Amino acid sequence: MTNKIEFIDLKAQYADLKQSVDARIQRVLDHGQFIMGPEVKELESRLEQFTQAKHCITVSSGTEALLIALMALGVKAGDEVITSPFTFVATAEVIALTGATAVFVDVEPDTCNINPALIEAAITPKTKAIIPVSLYGQTPDMDEINAIAARHGNIAVIEDAAQSFGAEYKGKKSGNLSHIGCTSFFPSKPLGCYGDGGAIFTNDDDLAKAMREIRVHGQERRYYHTRIGVGGRMDTLQCAIVLAKLEKFEWEIAQRLKIGDQYRSLLEKNPGVQLLSVRTDRTCVWGQYTIQVSEREKVLTALQEAGIPTAVHYPIPLHKQPAYQNICRISGELGNSESVAARVFSLPMHPYLDYKTQEKIAHAVAKAVVKATETVDA
Ligand SMILES: Cc1ncc(COP(=O)(O)O)c(C=O)c1O
Structure with a gap:
């Protein structure tokens, strides 16, 4: 086991x-x-x-x-x-x-x-x-x-x-x-x-x-x-x-909303973590549970060491991708897209995630963020 x-x-x-x-x-x-x-x-x-x-x-x-x-x-x-x-x-x-x-x-x-x-x-x-x-x-x-x-x-x-x-x-x-x-x-x-x-x-x-x-x-x-x-x-x-x-999709959606709420309460007090805003007139089913941090690569390394799987959705905005940069048209500034692409990463998310595991993940995130900022200050 x-x-x-x-x-x-x-x-x-x-x-x-x-x-x-x-x-x-x-x-x-x-x-x-x-x-x-x-x-x-x-x-x-x-x-x-x-x-x-x-x-x-x-x-x-x-x-x-x-x-x-x-x-x-x-x-x-x-x-x-x-x-x-x-x-x-x-x-x-x-x-x-x-x-x-x-x-x-x-x-x-x-x-x-x-x-x-x-x-x-x-x-x-x-x-x-x-x-x-x-x-x-x-x-x-x-x-x-x-x-x-x-x-x-x-x-x-x-x-x-x-x-x-x-x-x-x-x-x-x-x-x-x-x-x-x-x-x-x-x-x-x-x-x-x-x-x-x-x-x-x-x-x-x-x-x-x-x-x-x-x-x-x-x-x-x-x-x-x-x-x-x-x-x-x-x-x-x-x-x-x-x-x-x-057959279980309604239950799965309810689980996703609940698990999303639990992540929020576990992570929201951490000043080094920016959570996604969910507007009051809609629900988020958390296709990915994505958060933002500075010093992302350091945070990801620390989480990998702690055994927490993560993914980055998405590291490069499409106007910067080789296949698209010369064929797209850019309207206005794309500064937010560039900044979130440098800061986002996703945590484990699925309807079978239990609260104890979420606590463990949140704890590891907190430690990783502190470690990443300490190495910046040093
Ligand atoms: C936002 C978005 N659009 C389109 C797709 C394409 O879907 P598929 O992988 O089923 O072709 C995906 C998923 O991978 C997606 O996340």
């Missing part, structure tokens, strides 16, 4: 859900419809109920969800799409893949989400979409962002909800807060499968039809292709696994 602390404990989750997961997998093996089998539709219906979105389209990953959304909107070379430079690369990658230009707007330093007050200045006649990212499990100010898009006419808002599935904004579910919402079922996400998977949500019938067709090579019916598409289906087996995990 080891006391190893897991960053994300998928084994504990599997032990808890083993019966349902195994039974669901066995059922797919028995019926053998591995592509677009009955579990695909079943999952889509369940997720429509969960989010209250009219349409759910499962797809092969969160990245593919974003790409299909942009393709359905007709985003192309010469267009611009506004987003945050402080996100996982996929958000900007899909913009580049359509040939459009990613336009980066700075984030708020306390939520690390896009600052809506800076979006309007980035809009030009070429702007076709805004992709707000619900980073770390909390949505940005979606009402403000939707209102800006509406004021400018034909601009779509796509929420990148890859890290926030299960979170709420003013009582509504993340993923169903704008024209299109995209999420990921990557294993470490709040709702994960055992491979790659994702989903798109919309209340727009025409967009839903387009995205369903694009998912399967742009075909309207078998071997009749009305638009350019992709091979973007989610496997039946992966849908079956998500269906099994949905």
Whole structure:
């Protein structure tokens, strides 16, 4: 028996859900419809109920969800799409893949989400979409962002909800807060499968039809292709696994909120640690439990020595990445994105994390921060 602390404990989750997961997998093996089998539709219906979105389209990953959304909107070379430079690369990658230009707007330093007050200045006649990212499990100010898009006419808002599935904004579910919402079922996400998977949500019938067709090579019916598409289906087996995990998802969300609150009370008195602000009108499902410190590398070394696993989401903002620095457009200053990228790191976070382990982690963080500042002063 080891006391190893897991960053994300998928084994504990599997032990808890083993019966349902195994039974669901066995059922797919028995019926053998591995592509677009009955579990695909079943999952889509369940997720429509969960989010209250009219349409759910499962797809092969969160990245593919974003790409299909942009393709359905007709985003192309010469267009611009506004987003945050402080996100996982996929958000900007899909913009580049359509040939459009990613336009980066700075984030708020306390939520690390896009600052809506800076979006309007980035809009030009070429702007076709805004992709707000619900980073770390909390949505940005979606009402403000939707209102800006509406004021400018034909601009779509796509929420990148890859890290926030299960979170709420003013009582509504993340993923169903704008024209299109995209999420990921990557294993470490709040709702994960055992491979790659994702989903798109919309209340727009025409967009839903387009995205369903694009998912399967742009075909309207078998071997009749009305638009350019992709091979973007989610496997039946992966849908079956998500269906099994949905049985405990409400409990898992409640655990995530509770564990987030416990981290806050354990860490908030530490002057060397800056916690993420969570706005009062929304919940954060802590896709990552991310905090900010100065002297990050020293803190991370001390935590590694103490046996605490950590990760940095994300060390380099996208406007500084070699592949993007010459093809993006920067709107205003991106100082907050640069400063948080130098300060953030994430602590272990999953629904099976117990309070004693959290105490141990918080204690190690406190010691690591003191040690890092002492070595600076010395
Ligand atoms: C913010 C964000 N967008 C997009 C993605 C892409 O999702 P996937 O890994 O399922 O392609 C991820 C996850 O990795 C993400 O965190």
